Amino acid sequence: MNQYVNKKFSTQYKATIGADFLTKEVMVDDKLVTMQIWDTAGQERFQSLGVAFYRGADCCVLVYDVNTPKSFESLSSWVDEFLVQASPRNPDSFPFVVLGNKIDVDESKRMVSARRAHQWCESKGGIPHFETSAKEAINVEQAFQTIAKNALAMESDVELYSDLNDPIRIDNDSTNDFGGCAC
């Protein structure tokens, strides 16, 4: 998140407590989009308080550590948790993006192969998958471009079908993203 927005990476980032977000303007198909990228605490027990932030999200970004199988294995439960809490209009087509982070670490430590992650994403209906390094700024820009694009696509879908009594929270020039940073 910081790599993407501020072009900075520091080993001294603190663990997120509560919730925070950064904003970033991106051009998607000639359209200026302001993304709000939310970050909530990683440990499950704090999720009950993060619920408020799931609602109204346009895209959910799930991050695992390619060197920690556990973080990959818990992706399914995060997807379920998110869909329950956010209760989006179309849970089946709600955009997720999966990022396998920390590919800068020695290849010998790698525990989750790109193939395995890819398969899982396919099984979930073709979730876009990127392998990234926040530290080395690998694939970060591309990943967020996809996130913005998918979020925007989802928004125009909703606009098409939304009824007036239930206005969506997001207006034309901003989209919300929930980024569950699991590392």
Added chain:
Amino acid sequence: MEVSNSHNDTPGVPAKLLFSKSKVFVKPSANTKIPGILAIVERSPGDYLLAWKPESSIPSDEAQKFDEAVSDDKPATVTVPEPTVISEQQSPYAFSTGLKAIKSISVKPPSLNQWYGSMVINFQSGESSPPLWFHDDESPSTILQRKAGQEETSERDNNSTVWGGDEIIKRLASLVNVQKSNEQGYLYILNNDQNLTLPTAPVKKQRPLSASFADAPKVDKQAATSSGRARSSSSSFNQALSYGVYPMPPPSFMGGIALPPSAIGESVFDPPRMDPLVATLKEAKWNLLEKFSQVTRFSRNTAGQTFNAHSTAPAQFLDHPLTRPIVPLLPPSVQSLANNETVKATMDDYDSARVFLAKWAAGLANQSEKSEPFDQRYRHVGIWGHDDWEEETALGVFEVLNSDSDNSIPVHTRTSPVTLEQWNSFFDEQGVLSVGQPYVREAVFRGCLAADARKDAWLFLTGVFPWDSSEEQRELIKKERRDAYQSLKKQWQDVPEVTGSEEFCEQKHRIDKDVHRTDRSVSLFANENLPNPGSSMYTSTNHHMEVVKDILCTYNVYNKELGYVQGMSDLLTPVYAVVIEEELAFWAFVGFMDRMQANFYRDQSGMHRQLLTMDMMLQFMDPSLYKHLENTESFNLFFCFRWLLVWFKREFSWEDVLSLWDVLFTDHLSTQFHLFVALAILDQHRNVIMDHLKHFDEILKYINDLALTIDLDETLQRAEILFHQFQQRMEAVDKKRSDLKKDIKEHPGWSDAERRMNTKSEMDKLPHINALLRSLLDNSTSSNSENTPSTRSRANSMLSDDAKSRDDDSFVHLEKSSPQ
């Protein structure tokens, strides 16, 4: 007297519109705002009326005339209410009055504490209008006027920082004789009868300047003629700030109001100018909002919210709202401010125009507050938010408590830190405390601890050492605690069954990751001079980080039900850095966790409880801010989460955290003094939050970004004052309730039925005080809870499912009993 109180059936009288101002609000209560139009009209030559009517009562075809009246010299005919002080058919607040019926006008220009300026019209009859609030930045007429100003000469730019009250007074002064009272700062007397001798100052053509400010007028005049905006150039701006004298308004102050020169004639007077700081801010807000309104969510649809006053964004006439670096967009006067470090820092961290402005306003307010004489600085602490509440609660008592002249306004008692020498003097030759525990707690509360006295003190305050122990006993305790720690540590270290288990590995990984990102800028934890023993860690480590990991792993085993939870590493590092000895640091941490562990419960009941207490406290202490938070959907107070979870660890610098925890450990005034610290921070920023931040995400961002900018001393002073005010209010409510009860008891007769009913309804209006709110008054003496094991076992029992459900029940109960 011209006021006629006749209530005609006719909706109003036609009149020539001379001047009008829209978005002039009447605010009958904290969350009701009625937008209206304040207008000066001419009914027949020489017969002028001043009228306010709610915008809702204005036909749409007429609304435009009102908007255009300021920028257009062409007379327009509009309908105003029949002259009457109160015209109840339209709105209880609408009025229309002949200028001769106005005795005086009291004016409050915008200030750093009050973003919008206001005025009250005092009629000859002795009645007064409600305060009229000028929301210039929402007023279409002002927006049009500004737009016109931008297209014209630099002279016209001067109107950019004129506020609505200025314009009204100026315009009135062109019609009738207006004099400034020399008794009160901003009282203007409309002197219709020249023979009357009112206690007014003669109208001055120029404001006398204090000697120390003698050089400034030249600068100002030059600036004013060359460029209006340069008027508040840094030199005069700073002088104005340091001398507390405002630069003279430039000659072209009349701005967009086209007055014939003759009209100005004799009526030149000191206009109620706003503080140049505020003027600069207001100007900046205009420019920023214009440029950024589409980028930010300013124009976001706020339907369904009570606060929709801001939906009239000046976005229509904006062309390309692309984000650009901010500085070049700012007027020169503001650019010079950008050299200020605080402002620079906020600019670097720009997120949205509103959050940006809020931060900036807070920075300036802070600077200006600091320049106030010390004894004045906290006069207003905690007196907020009760303007309307007295009426609602029929309490009246708060008025007394809040009055500026009242001697009961609490003061803080902050003093210098307890030195090691002083600390040692608290003990006798055997090392037994001789001054009494409350004395020690109070001394530490008031002054914090010197660094060299902290280790011993924290071992007492966290419950490792009993307060009545002797030196000899403490040596025994140390030995016993060391052994106990080592045997706990052995339960996991070098035990493959434990360290190999999936559960342990997961926790160990979590601990490793967190320790490597906790306080790494503190020298103790900064170095990486050891290879990392953790198999999944790719960075080097150092001795202290490894000890912290061991302590956390041991705690994970010691408190099995809870285990390690994120946030605990933040709580341990200061304790470890102060105590340094691994074993004792562990037990000090255990003592600390006894009071903190509820924050980490799986069901979040501890945090829920804290936020609920905070919620009720805020509602009790600052209903206006509370309403605002409710309207922004921030009522869950989630933005306080981090503060409360780790005791402000992330909000203050390392040294300040140690000092703050000194205070919090004492439980001197309250075992939950940290909630008063939270209230103090909110109190400090409440005006900025209420004026600038309209959505929960903006508030969250603003609060998160306060980290490392909060002045600890000031916050502690404020928190102490707020505690005493809280206590006073609780007592006042209790007393009122018991008085009313007594009154009911003493009037049992049937003839007193009505009186009893009234008394009862008065009682119902009293703020509800429940157990959570009352618990804020518990302290070390009253509760006797000294971080003893008993509190821990009680807390632990809450972890069992059975106990948890009981606890949930109590929440339901508490929520039900809290008002709303």
